[in-house]
Amino acid sequence: MSFRKRNVGLTTGADRTSVPNISTPPQAATQSAPPTPGVRPSPDDGRPTTSTGSPSLDNLLAGHGGLPVGKMLLLEENGTTDFAGALLRYYAAEGVVQDQKVHVVGMQEQWGRSLPGLIGPAENANEKSDRRKSERMKIAWRYERLGEFGAGVAGARAPAAGSGGQAPSTDGGQATQPAFCHAFDLTKRLTHPSIGNMTYIPIRPSNEPLLVSIQKKLEAAIASSPPNTVHRIVIPSFLNPTVYPPEVSQPENVLPFLHSLRALLSRPASRITAIITLPLSLFPRSSGLVRWMELISDGVIELCPFPHSADALSTSGAATSHEEPPQGMLKTHRLPVLHERGGGSDQNIGQDWAFTLSRRKFEIKPFSLPPAEGDKEAQDSTRSDKMPKKADLEF
Amino acid sequence: MPSQPALPHLLAPYVSSPPQSSLTIVSSVLGATSNWLVLRFLYAALGNPSASNSGYDISGLENGKKKKVVLVSFLRGWEFWRSEAKRLGLDLARLTEKRRFAFVDGLSDLFSSSSTPSQSPLSSHQYPGAGAVPRTTLPIRPQPTPARLRQPVPLSTGSNGIASQTARESGPITKLHFSGSGVAALDALEKEIAAVINELVDTKLGDDRGESEIILVVDQSDLLLAATGASKGIGATEMGDWIMGLQQAAYATIATISADSPLIHNASAFAHEAPPPLETEHAAFAVGLAHRAEIIMQLRNLETGAARDVSGVLRVSKGSAWGQREIATAEESWEEKEVLYFVQRDGGVNVFGRGE
């Protein structure tokens, strides 16, 4: 996966005008490829990335600020909760809002109707807008630096920098910096003109092996769409026996499927990302099959929800009483690009993460155990005991 | 850290000159992948002598023999290897043109079902090659040799060998396609790879002095075993034989395998319950290869958990086959070692001992 060469970029500009799907008008004559909504270069190495629909997951992905195009993320979840499903819906909804083509495997249209409703761009939708804004500023600043860097080395790249860094101030109107990530409300339903564009690949018996036919349908759907479309492949609750027939979980069915999915994603001309969720209670990580699925994936994230989070943990892990308590732990076993290169060198490595799912966002924060964890009553009582004792000692 | 040599000196003795007809095993786990090490092998064989200021002879010219590399990769495509090698200063596209390197793509079409002719025009329309349908990116870093860069010409490979024959001649990349079952399917793959190797051997260049040594790198061939399974009549023995067949065609072979706990230890003699066939076959394949290897390089995560300045642990050991060599010559003598490594953001690798 790498970014394009300069001279090729020129030809694309011409190509793209013929594509009806793109709303951005062709900008001044010679310019490099105009940005596709929802795709931006990674601040780390400039590869195109797209948002997962939840800013804090974007920030977790090894400094790329999003899921790099052509990468496949495996979201594993322990227990019977469906936090991964919520993340997946954000991901799908973001794709719909960005006019990307969303392919849902194994689900009916029903699934698409339950996507969370749009609030607006993630930045201003957040109540803690100031903190968000500072993060936002950081990204913009990174942009600018990269733009300058590009301009310094190759003059032809200056317009690209303009479209990245200065566009919001100069262009005005339609081209204010298109939002990269949006905020959604899980309690509302998404209504968006392009929601009908989603394709569903249901599980239907056919004379071919099931996953082979899914693969073929996926490839056909992607091949039939205009060449510049950005695709998202969504596979909810993969291998779940309520959806998939049992023989699918044979390694000789699953692994070739994932392998060809990987091949599809890594084709030089394709612009696809994929997120798969996997119920770990049915397919434990200690099994060789799951390990192979992880090895084929670019990123592996495991969600470990706390058991019935209700009261016992109500305040544990939250730094202040104003913050919501975490609902589970999140482990990153492999991150896209980073681990492919050998791992290490990420500031987030080795961090323990906790996640909180609220109506409006899925938030991932560093996890720290408070001192009173699990023994709050005892601590309170000792504390209350202590005071009179001290008073006693005075006399 | 100031600029590291592309080949850290602690690593150089292990990757520079794999002994003749030897098998080197590189084992990796989920969080400690082997790609950086494979790239170091490529660099050691193909690297530019003038670019190196280290004392090691990595010129690729040894005893008047020129080293060439054939890379067979089952999990990563050409784009990945090309761009990662570029970060090391290795231009694989140019080396391919100079017939010093060949890439065999085991990812793109290995299990693809689009072998029917009706789909071929469609896919070739969609991927006409030469990057005519690029992703929209803001190319930030300049590409030094844009014009010379030849994009692979992806042709859809039929299930028969003829289509791939044409693919090989028209483009630098051979794409493997798995079809059929059992030993016959493996034989077909072996034949394709061997053809690529022989083609490199046969190519004589003007500056070639004498024979060339082909170093074969087989990256993650264990996928083939895991994804085919017993139903296709492929087991650890067949895969081992397959590797052995490839070994015979090359001067030295480097194979990477996964050594994750679930894949190895579920089936080991120390496990308590009967493991499923995937684990058994994988463990038998991996351990069997290790029995045949001269050098075993094991990558794993730090036991104490992830750290910010350490990517993982590398342990280099002598494999069972090392004892078969008669007397190790001076250049072949090296000692077993365990070091830490850190893959930097710029692609450089820092290798150091514990506590250094």
Add this chain to the structure above:
Amino acid sequence: MVPSNMSHRQTHNLLLISKLLSLRDTASPLTLLLDSLEQPATPLVKEYIRRARLSNVHVTLIAFETLKPLEGVDAFISGRRKSPSEILKDVAAAYQPDSSNTPNRRRLILIDSINPLLRSTRLDKNFHLSTFLSSFIIPSGSPTAKIDSSLVITFHLDVPGRPAQSPYAPDPLTVLTYLATTVIKLHSFSHILAQKAARDRSLVPPVFGLAEEQDGVLLGRLDKPIGKDSAEGGVVLEMEYRRKSGRGVLEWYLLPPASRYPPTQVKEVVTLLDDHPLYRPPEEVGGGDEEEPESTFELRLTERQRREREGVVLPYFDAQQGDGPGEGGRILYDMGEEDDFDEEEDEI
């Protein structure tokens, strides 16, 4: 241990291993070498070949995992993708005993690893391991011919076997150990030493390599402290020999590294493990005499000091005789001239 018993065992068992390794009198037609990644059988196999060459034995190597023939092998047969019957044919063709009057050379047939064969998916149902193996030893052509071949098979213990075809049939390793006349299990000497050191301190003995069950670890052996020349090099052989009478002999031996002796050495190089100074450090001579613990303080007295100590009369010594009421407890004190006697003080 009675010394004479020990020395008897020493001579007897050393003679036995010498006979086995040199294939004398076809003492063991089928030898099974059980090895692992931690201690491969290669050094022992090379020792077999070395001895075979010394005594002009024809060596055939059936290679399932070796690419190049080992030095000293007369016939190299690749077992890759061959059916058992093809292998048998090749082995028979490798050495043609000439029917002339010269006595046939004895044969050593080595199988570098039986695991790939046993795991092969192409083995048909009617493959019988025992028939296959015995047909190496007893050529089918002439059942009356003298048995003069020895078969040495290596089995990797750490390669998992294939799930049994029939749940009631014994698995191949069990069959092999049952058939074998000698079973030699190989251990690394440094591991044996480490385990013994732990046992001596009543600690759990350490495990190595795959047995550690650590993520990403196939091989735990590191030769760093051991090196080529250090004393800990070498292979420990745990041998079980089944005599014709049925009695088994168990013994642990140590095969030193090949660099320690010239390849033409005829004298026995293998020693008993118990005789190795690192495994069983020689006990200090005359240990029984020194019973008292040593200390930096000299607690013992010389004879003169003891006599003088006995001569000292302690104060109050007289009181213990108890001559009568009121008599005890007197202080016996003789006034010296330097004493300043005060009358008043002594009034009471």
